[in-house]
Amino acid sequence: MNVIEAKCRGRGIRLTGQRRLIAQVLSEATDHPDAAELHRRVVQRDAGISLATVYRTVKRFEAEGILEKHGFHDGPARYEPTSKAHHDHLIDADTGLVIEFKNEAVEELQREIARQLGFDLVGHRLVLYGRRLKGKGRGKSKG
Ligand SMILES: [Zn+2]
CATH class of the missing domain: 1.10.10.10 (Winged helix-like DNA-binding domain superfamily/Winged helix DNA-binding domain)
Structure with missing residues (x-):
């Protein structure tokens, strides 16, 4: 199943x-x-x-x-x-390829921003859009 x-x-x-x-x-x-x-x-x-x-x-x-x-x-x-662990996404602006990532510094920064505004962070969505740098290999794409 x-x-x-x-x-x-x-x-x-x-x-x-x-x-x-x-x-x-x-x-x-x-x-x-x-x-x-x-x-x-x-x-x-x-x-x-x-x-x-x-x-x-x-x-x-x-x-x-x-x-x-x-x-x-x-x-x-x-x-x-929705079963997967939290992650953010980067979209290849040319091909639409979705690349997943997780970055603890970004996670902490978002918690800190919420705290400074008087909130306890309970969730966020972050999507980056980018063009592949010349000479860089294919990013890993996973579920
Ligand atoms: Zn995903």
Whole structure:
């Protein structure tokens, strides 16, 4: 059973065959796909799944807190399972590639900014947009 299906089961959500396949493909994805990309992948395994079904399913998963939705730049919403540990994202402005990172100094700085404003930080979203430096290798892209 994949992580999304397991979470659904934990919440008492029954998955039809099509939704289970969408859950499976989402669980395998490491690139934060949008709904259109997700649809391209699921129809390779079940040609009968419509884009509308994919949209409805990701909306449902998102509403249940199973998927995290990202609005990178002005592009379409992109999704990743919420089960993962906290991380931030850097987007390649030329290719749209999503690179995950975590930096303790940045985390602490954000806590400090919140403290100075009189708040206890409970969450944040940080997205960097960049162009690859000439002569630098491909960054690591993971789920
Ligand atoms: Zn991510």
